[in-house]
Amino acid sequence: MAEKMTGAEMVIQALADQGVEHIFGYPGGAALPIYDAMFQQDAVQHILVRHEQGATHMAEGYARSTGKPGVVLVTSGPGATNAVTGLTDALMDSIPLVCITAQVPTTLIGTDGFQECDTVGITRSCTKYNYLVKRVEDLPRIMHEAFLIATTGRPGPVVVDIPKDIQFALGDYYKPDLETLRHQSYRPQMDGDADAIEAAVDLMLKAERPIFYTGGGVINAGPQASEHLRELAELTGFPVTSTLMGLGAFPASNPQWLGMLGMHGSYEANLAMHDCDVMINIGARFDDRITGRVDAFSPNSRKIHVDIDPSSINKVVHVDLPVIGDCERVLSEMVRVWRSKTNQPRSEAIAPWWKQIQKWRDVGSFNFKNSDTVIKPQYAIQRLYEATKKQSKEVFITTEVGQHQMWAAQHFHFDKPNHWMTSGGLGTMGYGLPAAVGVQVAHPDALVIDIAGEASVQMTMQELSTAVQYRLPIKIFILNNERMGMVRQWQDLLHGSRYAHSYSESLPDFVKLAEAYGGKGIRCDNPAELDAAIAEMLDYDGPVLFDVLVEKDENCLPMIPSGKPHNEIILPDTANIGDIIDEKGRALV
Amino acid sequence: MNAHLQPTGSAYFITKETQEIERHTLSVLVDNEPGILARVVGLFSARGYNIESLTVSETEHGRRLSRITVVVTATPRTLVQIKLQLERLVPVHKVHDLTTEGASLERELALIKVAGSGDHRAETLRLADAFRAQIVDATVESFVFEVTGKPGKIDSFIGLMQPLGLVEVVRTGLAAISRGQQGM
Ligand SMILES: Cc1ncc(C[n+]2csc(CCOP(=O)(O)OP(=O)(O)O)c2C)c(N)n1
Numbered sequence: 106m107a108e109k110m111t112g113a114e115m116v117i118q119a120l121a122d123q124g125v126e127h128i129f130g131y132p133g134g135a136a137l138p139i140y141d142a143m144f145q146q147d148a149v150q151h152i153l154v155r156h157e158q159g160a161t162h163m164a165e166g167y168a169r170s171t172g173k174p175g176v177v178l179v180t181s182g183p184g185a186t187n188a189v190t191g192l193t194d195a196l197m198d199s200i201p202l203v204c205i206t207a208q209v210p211t212t213l214i215g216t217d218g219f220q221e222c223d224t225v226g227i228t229r230s231c232t233k234y235n236y237l238v239k240r241v242e243d244l245p246r247i248m249h250e251a252f253l254i255a256t257t258g259r260p261g262p263v264v265v266d267i268p269k270d271i272q273f274a275l276g277d278y279y280k281p282d283l284e285t286l287r288h289q290s291y292r293p294q295m296d297g298d299a300d301a302i303e304a305a306v307d308l309m310l311k312a313e314r315p316i317f318y319t320g321g322g323v324i325n326a327g328p329q330a331s332e333h334l335r336e337l338a339e340l341t342g343f344p345v346t347s348t349l350m351g352l353g354a355f356p357a358s359n360p361q362w363l364g365m366l367g368m369h370g371s372y373e374a375n376l377a378m379h380d381c382d383v384m385i386n387i388g389a390r391f392d393d394r395i396t397g398r399v400d401a402f403s404p405n406s407r408k409i410h411v412d413i414d415p416s417s418i419n420k421v422v423h424v425d426l427p428v429i430g431d432c433e434r435v436l437s438e439m440v441r442v443w444r445s446k447t448n449q450p451r452s453e454a455i456a457p458w459w460k461q462i463q464k465w466r467d468v469g470s471f472n473f474k475n476s477d478t479v480i481k482p483q484y485a486i487q488r489l490y491e492a493t494k495k496q497s498k499e500v501f502i503t504t505e506v507g508q509h510q511m512w513a514a515q516h517f518h519f520d521k522p523n524h525w526m527t528s529g530g531l532g533t534m535g536y537g538l539p540a541a542v543g544v545q546v547a548h549p550d551a552l553v554i555d556i557a558g559e560a561s562v563q564m565t566m567q568e569l570s571t572a573v574q575y576r577l578p579i580k581i582f583i584l585n586n587e588r589m590g591m592v593r594q595w596q597d598l599l600h601g602s603r604y605a606h607s608y609s610e611s612l613p614d615f616v617k618l619a620e621a622y623g624g625k626g627i628r629c630d631n632p633a634e635l636d637a638a639i640a641e642m643l644d645y646d647g648p649v650l651f652d653v654l655v656e657k658d659e660n661c662l663p664m665i666p667s668g669k670p671h672n673e674i675i676l677p678d679t680a681n682i683g684d685i686i687d688e689k690g691r692a693l694v
Numbered sequence: 695m696n697a698h699l700q701p702t703g704s705a706y707f708i709t710k711e712t713q714e715i716e717r718h719t720l721s722v723l724v725d726n727e728p729g730i731l732a733r734v735v736g737l738f739s740a741r742g743y744n745i746e747s748l749t750v751s752e753t754e755h756g757r758r759l760s761r762i763t764v765v766v767t768a769t770p771r772t773l774v775q776i777k778l779q780l781e782r783l784v785p786v787h788k789v790h791d792l793t794t795e796g797a798s799l800e801r802e803l804a805l806i807k808v809a810g811s812g813d814h815r816a817e818t819l820r821l822a823d824a825f826r827a828q829i830v831d832a833t834v835e836s837f838v839f840e841v842t843g844k845p846g847k848i849d850s851f852i853g854l855m856q857p858l859g860l861v862e863v864v865r866t867g868l869a870a871i872s873r874g875q876q877g878m
């Protein structure tokens with residue numbers, strides 16, 4: 106049934122019809138009609154951010170922790186351009202976002218009007234799809250189609266650019282039938298090919314050195330996908346590793362878990378990937394941080410690749426058996442087919458493989474030399490993890506980008522999907538704080554912690570003000586090494602320890618800064634006092650900025666330097682990484 | 695300054711391409727909507743693919759569908775990626791690689807302006823006849839020819855006109871279709 110309303114009202118109505126409860130945004134001239142319509146309703150709650158990039162990361166955190174799309178509203182020109190980083194981040198990590206950007210009136214488009222920018226042009230390559238709405242009649246269809254495209258297939262960000270005159274125009278609002286949507290060309294393939302799944306299971310049944318290599322696709326396919334993965338792992342008895350994006354899909358407490366793989370992944374995960382005979386990639390994309398040197402990547406394995414995006418197949422690594430489809434459906438089919446063929450795990454056949462894996466495990470690649478005078482960053486994360494385990498609340502972790510992010514992935518352990526939010530593909534410093542705000546909006550009673558670096562956190566620090574305004578008790582746990590630690594590490598490795606601009610000369614007093622924003626500040630530099638300080642942070646009912654002063658020059662290990670195969674990983678007992686690369690001839694490309 | 699003292703590395707591993715470059719014609723069926731061409735062309739530039747020729751026009755008015763014929767040069771591996779990346783675009787219905795999927799026909803149209811007098815003029819007309827080029831404009835000093843055919847035929851005709859007073863050329867780019875009864 107059609108109902109007369111303005112374009113601005115249609116936007117709000119469509120959001121309400123889509124079940125949207127929260128929207129992250131920032132007003133401006135071109136967006137005012139939508140803001141006016143928002144003012145006159147209660148279905149959708151607006152969270153006012155401090156910078157539009159913050160809004161996009163909040164929406165990402167919200168989406169990743171709920172499985173629902175995150176929604177953003179920004180004004181034209183600078184509002185839209187500020188959103189570009191978050192849109193790109195969401196595209197790289199396949200996060201469903203709908204971003205509504207206001208635009209100058211249609212009559213002004215192309216005249217270099219005040220706060221005009223070519224939003225659809227600028228965002229074409231950083232969105233899954235984008236629209237410029239030129240007629241109010243199209244608006245209801247476009248709004249609903251935007252949600253469909255953002256959330257189905259391989260999820261991603263969609264921009265809807267709405268000129269101000271369209272927001273004012275009167276038209277008929279209707280809820281379109283999804284089948285009659287314009288884009289008949291858009292039909293993601295959900296079910297995997299039955300023959301391919303059968304062939305994959307046959308390959309798995311003959312494996313002697315198998316490994317599951319899982320990724321963000323398992324998380325995106327919904328919690329059921331993680332359930333099926335657990336079931337399949339139990340049925341087969343195979344070891345499981347995951348990318349940074351996939352952490353939590355398989356429980357870290359399970360003995361079949363090998364830890365994260367990749368550049369800073371565990372020794373056992375990387376060596377098992379290198380030496381396996383059957384690799385089962387589920388929802389991961391052979392990213393260069395995972396493969397290292399492509400021509401030396403897992404040279405002797407048959408590779409199965411399950412992915413919803415056909416263009417991921419053979420993009421980087423040649424695979425023997427592609428299965429295009431949704432991870433949830435394919436995993437559940439694999440479970441069914443496996444069960445129809447056997448009721449035995451392959452424990453005996455793969456016992457020697459597990460023995461080998463145990464040897465690699467015994468190396469203890471995440472070990473570090475602890476200290477009783479200075480807080481080691483890894484130790485800080487271990488203590489944080491132990492403290493949060495005792496909490497009755499749900500615990501969600503977000504991160505910034507750098508060494509602290511990798512240490513968080515290594516030392517904080519996840520048993521559930523959707524509880525770990527990090528910027529993997531784009532590696533966006535400044536992601537974690539606003540993402541934590543978004544998670545907390547979706548889960549008001551949960552404990553949400555941003556594991557941060559002192560450099561990254563300053564990129565979106567102002568969103569602390571948003572957290573204070575909406576009483577969102579996020580905890581920002583800064584591993585302050587007074588360095589852009591990850592950059593410093595690369596400079597040690599490759600650039601003769603010439604530390605070009607990789608440290609901060611005038612860091613703010615984070616405790617005072619927290620107080621200035623109306624939050625709580627805590628500082629700790631003594632390992633003996635760390636537990637008490639963490640308890641103080643967790644007990645405080647409000648946003649906390651915790652400045653943990655850690656060892657300044659700790660290296661993040663293990664590490665597979667670029668251009669090296671997995672079995673040339675640098676282990677933590679190595680004293681000086683600069684020397685190691687010298688010895689090996691600095692053969693990096 | 696002292697950077698030369700030590701070899702620097704990279705955060706990336708760079709592989710050398712080992713496959714041979716091939717030239718393929720792709721036929722892409724798309725929704726004729728604003729920005730569609732920018733989307734397709736943007737994909738090529740963003741991912742570093744080479745376009746040799748591109749033709750686009752609406753072909754089914756009722757369903758607002760356009761056909762894009764694009765000639766690309768790439769390694770076989772990249773060609774598969776190009777096809778899959780194109781298919782990933784929301785308004786793209788289908789992509790066919792006409793070079794690999796059976797026999798196909800390729801045609802191009804060119805308008806060619808030649809100026810001259812005397813012997814040159816007679817020779818120009820004789821060659822135009824041999825190439826079945828139509829005269830679509832004539833003055834006492836010039837001709838405009840219309841030639842259709844495979845790109846190679848047009849290339850040779852242009853080559854022959856060069857010494858005879860070639861002024862300028864416009865070409866439509868390639869239109870291609872598969873042989874036989876099957877459509878896209
Ligand atoms: C927006 C952005 N700019 C630059 C970089 C490059 N970069 C990666 S890690 C890093 C340093 C991060 O420092 P910090 O947040 O203190 O973390 P640490 O490595 O010290 O734990 C930089 C500059 C980036 N990832 N993102």
Ligand SMILES: [Mg+2]
Pocket residue numbers: 507558559560584585586587588589590
């Ligand atoms: Mg730091």
